[in-house]
Amino acid sequence: MKQSIQIENLSTGYRSSKGGKVVAFQLNAGLNNGELTCLLGANGTGKSTLIKTISGFLKSIEGRVTINGSAIEAMNEKDLAKQVAVVLTEKINVPNATVYELVAYGRSPHTGFLGRLSSDDKQIIEQAIEQCGIADKRNRLVSSLSDGERQKATIAKALAQDTPIIILDEPTAFLDLPARVEVMQLLRKLAVQTGKSILMSTHDLDLALQMADRLWLLQTEAIISGTPEDLLLQNAFQSMFKKDKIEFDNKTGMFKVAHQYNVTVPVAGHGFEYVLLRRALMRKGIKPVKANEIEDFHIRIINDSDQPFEFWCNQLKAVTTDKVEDIVTEIMRVVSHQNIYN
Numbered sequence: 266m267k268q269s270i271q272i273e274n275l276s277t278g279y280r281s282s283k284g285g286k287v288v289a290f291q292l293n294a295g296l297n298n299g300e301l302t303c304l305l306g307a308n309g310t311g312k313s314t315l316i317k318t319i320s321g322f323l324k325s326i327e328g329r330v331t332i333n334g335s336a337i338e339a340m341n342e343k344d345l346a347k348q349v350a351v352v353l354t355e356k357i358n359v360p361n362a363t364v365y366e367l368v369a370y371g372r373s374p375h376t377g378f379l380g381r382l383s384s385d386d387k388q389i390i391e392q393a394i395e396q397c398g399i400a401d402k403r404n405r406l407v408s409s410l411s412d413g414e415r416q417k418a419t420i421a422k423a424l425a426q427d428t429p430i431i432i433l434d435e436p437t438a439f440l441d442l443p444a445r446v447e448v449m450q451l452l453r454k455l456a457v458q459t460g461k462s463i464l465m466s467t468h469d470l471d472l473a474l475q476m477a478d479r480l481w482l483l484q485t486e487a488i489i490s491g492t493p494e495d496l497l498l499q500n501a502f503q504s505m506f507k508k509d510k511i512e513f514d515n516k517t518g519m520f521k522v523a524h525q526y527n528v529t530v531p532v533a534g535h536g537f538e539y540v541l542l543r544r545a546l547m548r549k550g551i552k553p554v555k556a557n558e559i560e561d562f563h564i565r566i567i568n569d570s571d572q573p574f575e576f577w578c579n580q581l582k583a584v585t586t587d588k589v590e591d592i593v594t595e596i597m598r599v600v601s602h603q604n605i606y607n
């Protein structure tokens with residue numbers, strides 16, 4: 266697949282008179298056309314620093330970034346703005362500007378000294394507004410929009426810039442879950458429909474796993490790049506967030522909290538009811554282990570029953586309930602009175 270941006274042996278960081286600071290080094294990766302790539306990494310690994318470096322806002326410490334073969338250092342600001350549209354994390358503050366005016370501002374690298382919009386410019390602006398699904402908001406003040414709507418307007422501005430590459434630093438940071446999904450769906454649709462390379466950094470691991478065509482996992486000394494599924498096959502996530510008390514669950518392909526367990530309880534059963542019960546038990550520090558039904562103390566799950574949770578004690582059914590909360594309360598009560606599960 267054709268690549269728009271390539272980074273080679275790149276070291277990112279900050280220069281200062283006292284010697285500066287290297288944030289990440291020896292990074293190599295490429296962005297494919299027509300794909301949404303998500304940049305993931307723990308807090309402070311240097312996602313924003315990398316984004317600023319490959320957008321030309323920050324000089325690299327070493328190595329190079331090329332766009333279609335040309336080094337970005339050799340490009341002037343205007344030429345670079347015709348190649349890369351950048352959306353940084355900060356909320357845009359444009360008092361008294363309408364959505365249309367904000368999006369029109371995206372045309373500035375293409376307009377002349379007076380910034381007059383040609384009919385082509387106007388068509389591109391209208392198309393960007395349309396593609397981002399905010400046509401009904403085109404005359405609204407940006408300051409009156411919800412966070413999700415404002416983010417779509419910002420993406421429309423980047424789209425109007427008409428560049429082969431769009432780079433966004435945490436575009437979903439201020440949004441609720443439905444708006445985060447909507448923005449990522451929009452970015453993916455735009456990548457596929459327009460053939461642009463779109464790179465976004467995010468902390469939304471689960472969404473990135475489901476929606477990105479490709480992931481860049483940033484570590485201090487490397488970017489591990491691949492499709493979500495191939496990275497899962499390579500166990501690339503296992504070590505990534507260990508210090509943050511997050512584990513990667515190979516069974517579900519999702520991240521989960523690494524709980525500390527004090528006790529175990531035998532559970533016989535499976536299915537959705539089991540998954541929910543397991544979650545509730547694990548949160549309380551109780552680890553479910555596989556039970557066979559002759560054990561003295563255990564929970565049984567009867568799938569698709571009105572009362573799917575049963576607590577069995579000394580071969581007798583002690584509690585039957587349809588509520589996870591009731592069965593967990595019962596287990597907690599027994600655990601606190603007897604030390605039977607240790």
Ligand SMILES: Nc1ncnc2c1ncn2[C@@H]1O[C@H](COP(=O)(O)OP(=O)(O)OP(=O)(O)O)[C@@H](O)[C@H]1O
Nearest residue numbers: 279286288306307308309310311312313314315468
């Ligand atoms: N202007 C600066 N000068 C010096 N160091 C900086 C500067 N900006 C950021 N840093 C440092 O660079 C490192 C990487 O920061 P960066 O913001 O790129 O990480 P990040 O992965 O985007 O973090 P987060 O996930 O928390 O947003 C951090 O140690 C940070 O303190």
